[in-house]
Amino acid sequence: MKIGSHVSIAGSIDNSVDRAISKNCSAFQIFTRSPRSWSANKLNENNIKKFKTKLSASVIDEFSTIVHMPYLPNLASPNKIIYEKSINVLKQEASRCAKLGIHYLVTHLGSHMETSETKGIERLVNALKNVHENDVTILLENSSGQKHSLGYNFRQLATIFEQLDKQKFGICIDTCHIFAAGYDIRSDKGIKKTFEEFDHYVGLENFKLLHLNDSKRELNSHIDRHHHIGLGKIGEYGLSHMIKFVNTKNIPIILETPVDDIRNDLDNIKKTKELAYRD
Template structure:
């Protein structure tokens, strides 16, 4: 079954001006937004990702969110952690804030019935690759992750001292950590980090390398984004599906690959050029449908 959705807002306002838009004053708007774009899974921030802030919703809101999700979506939901979280940091104060933020996110996930919390490893900022990866693993080990919640390590574009651009980085943290962790590949990030996903052969080779280094059994989510920049540039800027340098062949190969048949795809595509999340969802569905008729 194709599971496709987008990263939608949990803004506490009506999702539209039409009369069919529910007048919810809670995070159920995220469910409605997913339905509006014809998605069946998705991702959210529990708060602004640009500030240190705690998730804020009460037990009733959480229960209603769970109920609306069960009635309208196939799942899963993913919570994306704050952009400020840096698990690789050698700085004690930033590490403490990062661990505290992640603990609140995994607790929120349990409350909302969300299966995954997605996080970037962060930047080692002088600690070196080995030191940064060790910092990340030990920081993750400080978490008390509730049963039913899994932390996903997201692949990175690899700019500067950021880690996670190399599949080996992800594999090493999985090995070093005592937690049961899994992985999310962002296609734009992987492409920017040097993994060529622009052709059927390139996708096959990349997935084979991922399987050899990390293991496909650890791949639980894909952020499906095309790239506005060429392969290996370390530039993280997303494009519509099939409209960037990964292109139509690469995107089609990804969403129709048999090893990815049951992996949820979450869009983080831009809203520009008159193309919305709904346009991208429809394009992915068309690729799958075309494959089915071959």
């Protein structure tokens, strides 16, 4: 089972590997820069070297190390300036992944901002086609359907995905988002139905990463509020079946649970492992 948390790069990017190891991670996710800023400092060559050395000495493999795009870019924006800036950040992040030897870059699909889904998808696909790093796969993350966000159902994900090079793109499913978007994953039956639909539209072979989060909000709420594993509206039963399903496919699991006093990362990982072996 490949499992871990989103960890901080504070201090230096190679510190993220130490943090992942200290949390017993066999997979982990980072931002390579502040997620709430447009600008980024250049990665220091020495720190890149240290990152790679620490990673190769660990049990974590290069396909279980993931970068998440910062939050400000909107790859479907109708605003020309924001759109251009967003494409630049995507290209920068893909290049930073390549330098760090990381294969997976997760991105949100953006918001069409009250224009139309068709126009938004057109801009998004055009933006995604700007990435030309051969060793980096861009993972498109499904959304909860909040406001005018794209990628909230499999039919729409497929419309986007089928316009892209399958060798360079894949899908990341977030359990909180999928539940908020209306897919009932609280039972094994519901999970089976959900993935049958995913397979029909997108193809299961393109499912590369799971973001495992419980949801503070109800099914079909279209609101993205992550909760600790098993403590939200999805609950332990559904999440345990989800974990078992992705483990049969050897897909890495990343937790993006809240930072609060209720439970820490280590205990969320422990809970996930416990659910993976629950009957």
